[in-house]
Amino acid sequence: MMKKRIMTGFFTAVIGLVLVGCSSTSSSEAIKIGSKDFTESLVVSEIYALALEDQDLEVERIPNIASSVIPQSIENGEVDLYPEYTGTSLLTIFELPLQTDPDAVAETIRESYEEDGILTTLDYAEANDSAGIAIKTSVSEEYGIKTISDLQENADQIRFASQGEFDQREDGLPGLAQVYGEFDFLSTTVYDNSLKYQVLNSDEADATPAYTTEGQLSNTEEFTILEDDKNFWPPYNLVPVVRQDILETYPEIETIINGINENLDTETVIELNAKVDIDGEDYQQVAQDYFDSLN
Template identity: 50%
Template sequence: MNKKMIKSSLLALMLVLVVGCVSKTSHDVIRIGSKDFTENEIVAEIYALALEDAGYNVKRQMNISSSVIHKSITSKQIDLYPEYTGTGLISILKQKTINDPRKCYEAVKTAYNKKYHMTWLDYAKANDGQGLFVSKKISEQYGIKKISDLQKHASELRFASQGEFDEREDGLPVLEKVYGRFDWKSTKVYDNGLKYEVVEKKQADVAPAYTTEGKLSETNKFVLLEDDKQCWAPYNLAPVVRNETLKKFPKIKTALNKVDQTLDTATMTKLNAQVDVQHKEYADVAKTYYESIKDQ
């Protein structure tokens, strides 16, 4: 074999090796999606960092519309994303509300595996569900820490409604079904974006909110009330993973379950606040948080 033939053979061998490496890398990518709002982007980014730390090659597909992300995973465009137990049960599976967090989780876990060939990994304590908050002053003045306390003092308090909350099945109707009638001193409809301002400025005393909204981290101003009778469905965070992906990359389970063990409602609220109130980038917030928990 002459030098030219040897050189050609070596080049061909190198090309095969390069193509093989590229093919392997592409094949081994884990595609993580997120919904199109702050909290989901933060959590998806934390998941991505955890998987990269575990040695996986990750592709991020963030900011997918909440209305189409389920289709994205069922059509294999993504491999996993953060979902909420209540969303899975009510919006995707079209089942009746289960108010107990563990039973809700078990229901979606079983149904998703059977119907969609997907696995719900461990759920976090973080619950992004429906709630009510009052000002710190009102909480202290009337001793209101839970919704049953609020119901007893409703006639002394002004309610800042967002309109649809009064009519929506999972809003005021179910609240009054469980706790009894709320005879507010007054009720007025405000734009959702103004609710914290009107409560802080004492134009109203109580308003509905989702339980991990960033402004609720300002505990010197606002008190999120405990839903002590479990009126509303739980919306606990958990990774949803295609079974095919989990079988191929089994260490995903350990890496992501470790993350979810650290996420409770108060922690998630503070992370959301860093983006929505302090205007930091979600990726920076996720990285700082992951660095703080990765060696735990």
């Protein structure tokens, strides 16, 4: 069993009942593909499912599992494979020390998953859904701000739209200040996270905390994500977590899913998220269209 538990027995029982309910009409031979309960995970897991089906493997989809629950559900065999993040595995699931090199993080978490002989990981994708800071592109161009170092140097010209907790968290502004120096912003105003891009669009602020694959970042004429040039934040590359027993039964899964991950970079995932979250398209259709474009 995993060294670090993030579930109680009660929640394990509950999710077991939910997953059994979801799979009651499915074949026991199907490969159970899980996803977390947000757009990016739904789209990527659907792409994985389509790729496996394209190679005549039977797939059962188990979508919208809570992030806190899905690690235990795969360990218990209720899910066979799902897209996770390297940084989440490192810091949240296994509670290991911070690392910033993507290859080192991937190797560390693979060893941790494999320790009990139940799980392993496949190749991680270039797509990196990490923390970051987004800035209005017009402001970026006006002050030559392309990196977080540039932001720190020009902070006295920048109105910062915070979400409150970012100003307090160790992985937020206090941690950034330790690495980059103090950020003496022209002003700092707290807004609800869901409003941050509206706030920038309405010229109430110039920069805001963001996640690096958010769909709004597809609009590069309006928004620019700054480079974390001193690698403050750990990588959160998409990485498939898979049961070792399902790989033994279907070894072709590794080649199929690794082939998909070769093409999933950050820009691609931003565009996929934008189609769902901004354009209002169905995530399954977005995944199907993307998969068709690969062939």
